[in-house]
Amino acid sequence: xxxxxxxxxxxxxxxxxxxxxxxxxxxxxxxxxxxxxxxxxxxxxxxxxxxxxxxxxxxxxxxxxxxxxxxxxxxxxxxxxxxxxxxxxxxxxxxxxxxxxxxxxxxxxxxxxxxxxxxxxxxxxxxxxxxxxxxxxxxxxxxxxxxxxxxxxxxxxxxxxxxxxxxxxxxxxxxxxxxxxxxxxxxxxxxxxxxxxxxxxxxxxxxxxxxxxxxxxxxxxxxxxxxxxxxxxxxxxxxxxxxxxxxxxxxxxxxxxxxxxxxxxxxxxxxxxxxxxxxxxxxxxxxxxxxxxxxxxxxxxxxxxxxxx
Amino acid sequence: xxxxxxxxxxxxxxxxxxxxxxxxxxxxxxxxxxxxxxxxxxxxxxxxxxxxxxxxxxxxxxxxxxxxxxxxxxxxxxxxxxxxxxxxxxxxxxxxxxxxxxxxxxxxxxxxxxxxxxxxxxxxxxxxxxxxxxxxxxxxxxxxxxxxxxxxxxxxxxxxxxxxxxxxxxxxxxxxxxxxxxxxxxxxxxxxxxxxxxxxxxxxxxxxxxxxxxxxxxxxxxxxxxxxxxxxxxxxxxxxxxxxxxxx
Numbered sequence: 001x002x003x004x005x006x007x008x009x010x011x012x013x014x015x016x017x018x019x020x021x022x023x024x025x026x027x028x029x030x031x032x033x034x035x036x037x038x039x040x041x042x043x044x045x046x047x048x049x050x051x052x053x054x055x056x057x058x059x060x061x062x063x064x065x066x067x068x069x070x071x072x073x074x075x076x077x078x079x080x081x082x083x084x085x086x087x088x089x090x091x092x093x094x095x096x097x098x099x100x101x102x103x104x105x106x107x108x109x110x111x112x113x114x115x116x117x118x119x120x121x122x123x124x125x126x127x128x129x130x131x132x133x134x135x136x137x138x139x140x141x142x143x144x145x146x147x148x149x150x151x152x153x154x155x156x157x158x159x160x161x162x163x164x165x166x167x168x169x170x171x172x173x174x175x176x177x178x179x180x181x182x183x184x185x186x187x188x189x190x191x192x193x194x195x196x197x198x199x200x201x202x203x204x205x206x207x208x209x210x211x212x213x214x215x216x217x218x219x220x221x222x223x224x225x226x227x228x229x230x231x232x233x234x235x236x237x238x239x240x241x242x243x244x245x246x247x248x249x250x251x252x253x254x255x256x257x258x259x260x261x262x263x264x265x266x267x268x269x270x271x272x273x274x275x276x277x278x279x280x281x282x283x284x285x286x287x288x289x290x291x292x293x294x295x296x297x298x299x300x301x302x303x304x305x306x307x308x309x
Numbered sequence: 310x311x312x313x314x315x316x317x318x319x320x321x322x323x324x325x326x327x328x329x330x331x332x333x334x335x336x337x338x339x340x341x342x343x344x345x346x347x348x349x350x351x352x353x354x355x356x357x358x359x360x361x362x363x364x365x366x367x368x369x370x371x372x373x374x375x376x377x378x379x380x381x382x383x384x385x386x387x388x389x390x391x392x393x394x395x396x397x398x399x400x401x402x403x404x405x406x407x408x409x410x411x412x413x414x415x416x417x418x419x420x421x422x423x424x425x426x427x428x429x430x431x432x433x434x435x436x437x438x439x440x441x442x443x444x445x446x447x448x449x450x451x452x453x454x455x456x457x458x459x460x461x462x463x464x465x466x467x468x469x470x471x472x473x474x475x476x477x478x479x480x481x482x483x484x485x486x487x488x489x490x491x492x493x494x495x496x497x498x499x500x501x502x503x504x505x506x507x508x509x510x511x512x513x514x515x516x517x518x519x520x521x522x523x524x525x526x527x528x529x530x531x532x533x534x535x536x537x538x539x540x541x542x543x544x545x546x547x548x549x550x551x552x553x554x555x556x557x
């Protein structure tokens with residue numbers, strides 16, 4: 001074999017990277033290769049939808065809600081709020097983002113929720129991964145703990161929040177607990193699934209060559225779990241933002257997060273800022289989702305068959 | 310047991326019953342010595358793969374006796390079973406790594422094995438970017454790093470197209486001529502069985518027994534001429550006949 005070079009099925013000497021099939025969505029969130037023009041074309045669809053939504057919004061505000069307001073200036077507070085549910089988008093921008101004082105208030109709330117969701121997610125990751133690893137190594141641990149992991153997931157968080165408030169107060173720690181509870185389960189299940197996803201044949205090879213339990217874990221199970229683990233992170237990242245805001249919202253006191261602010265603006269009939277708070281919380285959720293999607297692609301795209309790019 | 314003296318792989322009346330009561334193998338006796346390449350054909354589910362699992366120690370037989378030199382064992386599965394997150398180089402180094410061979414030696418062996426299977430230049434590729442045939446060659450190279458004295462093949466090329474399969478057959482035979490290991494090769498294909506081997510075993514349906522044995526008295530290297538020779542055709546007819554009986 002050394003003397004005869006058989007070109008079997010080997011590609012030519014310059015291997016090409018696998019062409020990436022890119023969907024519009026993934027291209028927006030995770031821009032791949034391609035010329036600037038190609039990237040721009042992929043943005044046309046989402047931008048058109050965005051433009052249309054804003055257009056319809058203006059139409060609704062202008063055609064239906066504004067006249068109602070004008071005709072009945074002396075309406076009571078509740079009615080005034082209903083009429084102003086859809087303020088003009090430029091009013092929202094003006095009131096929430098260009099007014100320094102209001103913006104500072106929103107940013108303060110946003111910052112609290114960023115701290116809550118990131119710290120909560122980090123704690124959930126440590127507990128979740130440790131738990132999943134323990135369960136993957138010993139069946140009895142899984143049998144003992146997994147039902148309670150499901151329990152924590154299925155108990156309505158809305159029912160749990162007031163209890164947590166009663167026991168732990170309404171401070172940062174209590175809110176953190178809400179975040180950890182809400183984001184724990186997807187990390188546990190996905191990591192556990194990932195740790196078990198290694199091919200049977202690969203396990204046989206490790207068995208055949210006398211690998212220790214530790215070697216098998218470090219060289220086989222852990223790397224195999226990365227894609228699923230990252231998916232778990234991505235799901236939990238979105239949930240952690242929801243957890244932070246739900247915590248704020250229901251505690252309704254203490255330091256002001258976006259959740260408190262939302263309640264506050266509803267009570268104070270400040271629809272422009274209400275929409276501003278909604279926008280910030282949505283953007284935070286979107287940001288963590290995209291960030292973990294990017295991280296997952298970064299860690300697994302080179303080798304994982306199921307990865308997007 | 311004088312006949313088996315010096316044999317690397319000795320099955321003596323080996324039987325295998327799975328814990329669920331399924332009788333997979335019954336009274337299997339044969340030997341493979343260094344420089345012998347034995348192929349096994351038989352109906353699906355006749356316990357061919359079980360044979361290799363017993364030989365490798367992945368499973369333990371329930372009766373008879375089995376002697377294998379397992380210090381340096383090569384085992385190629387139906388799938389390439391590569392670690393997808395490792396490059397070709399790192400995949401080939403895996404077994405040496407599991408046997409705690411020092412990094413410099415490991416790298417050297419991997420380079421040599423990669424060269425033997427003609428994959429030089431692809432060291433940095435991940436399996437994702439390789440064709441099915443190339444993955445199987447990485448799998449071969451991985452086993453070669455241990456310089457196996459016993460080499461087990463479990464229908465390794467069944468999923469490949471015919472041309473790729475024939476070329477890989479030749480590569481394995483080249484390796485065999487070079488290393489003179491004791492080869493045990495499972496296949497569905499009569500032609501592959503004859504082309505590759507010094508001896509063909511035909512197994513019966515479950516529980517698997519060896520019902521026929523054919524010597525393939527032709528030297529190496531073999532090539533297309535052998536594949537299309539009258540002797541090859543005649544032997545194929547005989548093996549085919551025996552295999553048909555096994556289904557009865």
